[in-house]
Amino acid sequence: PTVEFGLEAPFSVDYHETIGSTNDRARELAADGAADVAVLADEQTGSRGRLDREWSSPPGGVWVSVVSRPTITPAQAPLYTLAAAVAIAQAAREAGVDARIKWPNDVVVPVGDDGDYRKLAGILTEMEGETDRVDWIVPGIGINANVDADALPEGATSIRDEVGDVDRRRFVQRLLEEFDDYRSDLETVVPAWRDLALTLGQRVRVDRPAGEVVGEAVDITNSGALVIETDDGRQTVSAGDCEHLRPV
Numbered sequence: 001p002t003v004e005f006g007l008e009a010p011f012s013v014d015y016h017e018t019i020g021s022t023n024d025r026a027r028e029l030a031a032d033g034a035a036d037v038a039v040l041a042d043e044q045t046g047s048r049g050r051l052d053r054e055w056s057s058p059p060g061g062v063w064v065s066v067v068s069r070p071t072i073t074p075a076q077a078p079l080y081t082l083a084a085a086v087a088i089a090q091a092a093r094e095a096g097v098d099a100r101i102k103w104p105n106d107v108v109v110p111v112g113d114d115g116d117y118r119k120l121a122g123i124l125t126e127m128e129g130e131t132d133r134v135d136w137i138v139p140g141i142g143i144n145a146n147v148d149a150d151a152l153p154e155g156a157t158s159i160r161d162e163v164g165d166v167d168r169r170r171f172v173q174r175l176l177e178e179f180d181d182y183r184s185d186l187e188t189v190v191p192a193w194r195d196l197a198l199t200l201g202q203r204v205r206v207d208r209p210a211g212e213v214v215g216e217a218v219d220i221t222n223s224g225a226l227v228i229e230t231d232d233g234r235q236t237v238s239a240g241d242c243e244h245l246r247p248v
């Protein structure tokens with residue numbers, strides 16, 4: 001069901017009280033040729049996280065997957081995920097939450113000054129296309145909004161726990177407007193991401209299939225890969241290779 005959502009950004013909203021996964025629904029719509037649809041649910045019963053991890057989606061959160069058909073190459077796709085992270089962090093900051101981005105695409109709230117954090121939001125981006133062009137791309141955005149952090153996995157926080165409940169309609173509107181601005185001007189994504197990053201300047205350990213990389217996170221590249229200064233020189237890790245990143 002498409003509902004009128006009063007959005008200024010060019011998205012129609014496909015709203016569901018309960019759904020398995022907004023990403024699954026968005027993939028179906030994308031395969032049918034849809035563009036600029038935001039699939040939004042109050043609750044998900046089969047939501048998915050990155051790397052086949054579970055994701056908890058109780059009623060009251062913001063669970064939304066956005067179908068886009070941009071003219072980009074697969075190499076630029078990570079910028080879409082970073083754009084979503086920046087949009088989430090900015091919408092949350094407007095709501096009064098001290099949201100920052102943990103590379104590659106977790107939105108977190110810092111706890112103390114040691115690089116510790118609680119997770120507020122995550123992104124699972126899925127796409128289809130050829131080697132030289134993306135057909136469709138769906139950033140699936142999960143934000144713990146009006147939910148009790150107690151009902152979420154350990155290490156999570158929520159907008160409710162940080163600052164109290166938000167008007168979700170207004171919040172989603174700001175989120176999608178921000179996302180639309182960044183996806184329309186991908187060159188602005190990396191500078192905005194740097195400004196909101198919790199990871200840059202931290203000493204981190206990244207686990208990846210080819211082994212771990214330990215060192216200081218000094219920058220991200222124009223395509224969103226993390227540059228780490230190790231004892232043996234600089235190494236670049238792509239978001240897709242990151243199984244786990246933690247401050248050390």
Ligand code: BTN
Binds near residue numbers: 141
């Ligand atoms: C992660 O941090 O691992 C990513 C979590 C992504 C969760 C969102 S909620 C909306 C969309 N639908 C899903 O099934 N997953 C994403």
